[in-house]
Amino acid sequence: MSLKIAAFSGSLRKESYTTKLVKAFQHLAPNGVTVEIIDISQLPFINQDLEEDLPQQVKDLHNSIQNADAIILATPEYNRSYSPVLKNALDWGSRPAGQNKWDGKATVVLGCTPYNLGAFGAVNHLRQVLVYLNMHPVQQPEFYLAQAADKFDEQGNLIDEQTKKMITTLWTTFIELINKLK
Numbered sequence: 750m751s752l753k754i755a756a757f758s759g760s761l762r763k764e765s766y767t768t769k770l771v772k773a774f775q776h777l778a779p780n781g782v783t784v785e786i787i788d789i790s791q792l793p794f795i796n797q798d799l800e801e802d803l804p805q806q807v808k809d810l811h812n813s814i815q816n817a818d819a820i821i822l823a824t825p826e827y828n829r830s831y832s833p834v835l836k837n838a839l840d841w842g843s844r845p846a847g848q849n850k851w852d853g854k855a856t857v858v859l860g861c862t863p864y865n866l867g868a869f870g871a872v873n874h875l876r877q878v879l880v881y882l883n884m885h886p887v888q889q890p891e892f893y894l895a896q897a898a899d900k901f902d903e904q905g906n907l908i909d910e911q912t913k914k915m916i917t918t919l920w921t922t923f924i925e926l927i928n929k930l931k
């Protein structure tokens with residue numbers, strides 16, 4: 750098995766728990782699975798005027814999506830919705846009209862918060878958008894990481910055994926979905 754996964758963190762914060770969670774997924778990936786974390790911090794704000802001559806950052810994003818067998822989307826929760834940084838990347842990946850790069854991609858959606866509710870509101874807003882983009886998210890198990898501050902050590906390594914098990918289980922289901930969609 751050889752699979753390439755493109756992973757996106759919706760937080761640009763240096764010490765982001767969401768990004769640490771993506772790195773934990775990268776670390777726990779099964780043999781033969783490569784996870785590349787895509788930098789979306791330099792994407793311009795979505796602007797249709799730029800579509801006539803796409804910025805290099807947008808072209809790079811398009812290549813990253815097209816070259817990936819599947820996608821990981823991890824989001825913090827902002828005011829009960831998902832991050833605008835991630836929305837911007839999703840929007841650019843869907844443009845120009847009729848050239849949606851996300852089309853048909855197997856996807857995992859991760860919610861992450863230092864608080865109690867696991868970014869449920871964020872994940873469920875995000876899932877609505879994936880329907881329109883014709884992405885295929887793993888439906889079960891859902892993944893919500895609450896109390897994220899307690900789950901990583903000072904170096905950013907995941908130290909919570911239950912979360913590690915959740916990730917391993919999700920990887921198994923994700924790989925099954927990727928293979929089913931091939």
Ligand SMILES: Cc1cc2nc3c(=O)[nH]c(=O)nc-3n(C[C@H](O)[C@H](O)[C@H](O)COP(=O)(O)O)c2cc1C
Pocket residue numbers: 760761762764765766767768825826827828829830861862863864865866867868
């Ligand atoms: C604008 C804004 C709105 C927020 N709204 C929520 C929220 O609705 N729910 C929540 O659990 N945390 C909320 N938070 C707190 C974030 O969960 C927290 O800052 C978290 O660390 C952000 O994720 P990160 O660590 O990956 O950067 C909000 C933070 C910001 C900056």
